[in-house]
Amino acid sequence: MNSSLWMKANVQVQIKYLAALRDRTGRRQEEFSFPPGATLQDVAEWLNQRYPLSLPDPQVMATLNGRGWEQFPSKLSTEIKEGDVICLFPPIAGG
């Protein structure tokens, strides 16, 4: 992300760290503003810099508005939008 884009930041998303992911980030959730045109790849890089994460990671499930990142046609190139909700959590396997 270059600094000029950063100044125009106006795409605010909510990021939730569920179950054991909370142990790795130290928080339950947060909001952050990304520049227009930011993608899931940008979100992943921001998260990787901020926390001990290396997304994409098969040991971390990541959703955008309730769908897996890999389920979007553009995958990590998918653009995020104002009000999007991103969730990170460990792989789930039945209860």
Add this chain to the structure above:
Amino acid sequence: MFEGGYLGKILRVNLSTREYRVDRLQESEVVKLLGGRGLAAKAYYDEIGPQVRPFDPANKAILMTGPLTGIRLPSTTKIGLSTKSPETGMYLCSNGGGDFGPQLKFCGFDGLIIEGQADDWTYLLIRDGEVAFGDASPWQGLTSGETLEVLKAAMGDRRAAALSIGPAAERLVRFSYVNVDTRAIGRGGAGAVLGSKRLKGIAVVGSGSIPVADAGRVREIRRAAIEELRETRANHTKYGTPQYIEIINELGCMPTRNFQTTYFEGADKIDAHVMRDKYWARNYGCYQCPVACGKVCEVKEGPFAGARARTEFETVALLGPNCGVEDYGAIIAANQLCDEIGIDTISAGNGIALTMELYERGLITSEDTDGIKARFGNAQALVDLVRLIGERRGIGDLLAEGMAHVARERPEWSRYILTVKGLPLAGYDPRGFHGNGLTYGTSSRGACHNVGGWTIRAELQSGQYDRFALKGKGVLVQTIQDNRAYVDSLGLCTVVRGSMDFRDNPRGDALEAVTGYNFTPQLMEIGARIYTLERLILNREGIRRKDDLLPERITRETVPSGPTKGRILTEDMYAVMLDEYYEARGWDGDGVPTPETIRELGLDELLSLDES
């Protein structure tokens, strides 16, 4: 044919005659059905006809281990059971952990079939090849946990394992469970079948060993599997299945207030972090399990102080959000009470949620609930209503007969009853994951997330299966069901199956190292064979497409709030998935396996079916 894993003998105990005998395990059946759930289904097909009712002496409790049960590999703990379900009135398969299965094999038996009906309350002690019948009359009314203890004391051997029933099963509550070494054969009411036979419990201890074909290779596989599990299942070790509370809720799939919505606003008060920080006391592991996902929880203060139970996701979901309760202490107390009286927490949670909805709608009053103010969110009412069911008081007496009976008696309440084939829904709302609807609809035992095939990970992770899409779900559910059917026949806990490559593309050599027989290339076909065998049993009991449908709330009410607001799974949408599923399985449009499918799976030969 087999160099290990099997003992070659089935113990058959008749409670009417107080006699027992040993039958031979049929290798030709083992090759086709593997063990556990597969062999229990075959024995059910042969021995429990459609005319047999659940509490008839002619009903049987058929317990079968798998080739891996008791082997020194991770979590080789499982024993499968089949019987005619008192809750659904049809075929039931269920399984449990603990040490009972391994000890039965140390006695030299692959399985145990209980038949007949005792004149008076009885317990069994199985030591190696000998069976003793004891008088359990003094134990009437004991909790299922207390019964385990007296059984083990009667055996006089610290290694003994046991299974038991609680007072609810004595009263024939139709969703009574079997307590297996503090794990559960939980769903469908197998405990009530034992209750009808006046069998309070069984203790077992053996001094034998189980042969393995290649002991060195088994040791190598064990080491590698434990290493992998320590990494991949670390979250299970720390949080157990309650870790799913937060996740399933955020995904908009949480049964809330009798499935009226799919998001519970109080979930942060009952999630796995709350469990771990305030209530966790220690972990519990089944036989040979390095994961130890069981979480023993204690309530240290407040109105439920002193309560103690091992809470699992399903239990928390159904006793918590589905009853509107956000007090983890109350959930532990209700869980403990369910365990003590011996009932399935999923069915109990559904029954209590129904009661609360009826109460709030004014369709029942405090007179029906013995004075309990049965409002959603009332933590004390949750606990008191469990007791009402166990003691068969007020509406508890009606609920104790199971939801199918409730729907027949009070058809005007049907729109509030969430079942498939009489079995209440588990902890996922299909409006949030449509594949899960097909899971519930086509599960061999009614609305079960395990036997039916747990789709949620695939529906979230795979680019192939969007959670709200319909196409592809038939094949997905079939694949997961077949995988689960063969895993349930191994004697292995599903939590560890990946560590030994028992997935839907099985590759590992663990089974060959144990048995000396290379089952691996056939495992998915064996799963499909078991599933279609179970369907033939269900067909024989009258089950058709009409019985594979989902409850009205799921198909006619949109989700009113939360992340999946506005979602619905209508009958027409569901039919698209169901048609695809039947086609994938080789069943006709009414859900009956075609003659070609029966032949292709070798079931005509296995079941000695006439050409038709």
